[in-house]
Amino acid sequence: MNICVDCDKAIQSGAVVVAAGHSMSGARPDMYAHALGDEACQPRAGSRGDQLRRAMAEEAALHR
């Protein structure tokens, strides 16, 4: 079972990896979060997962 980094709840379905590729050493396990728009997820503003997602979104935009 995966725990969402945004809301600390178990993810029933649609988990997305939010930290893959951020640790090339593999020292850190992947971090999971609910899929964007999942009504079960109510992320805290400024949470770690929220910040990661914002960073990933910006990075994805740069490489688009």
Ligand SMILES: [Zn+2]
């Ligand atoms: Zn969540």
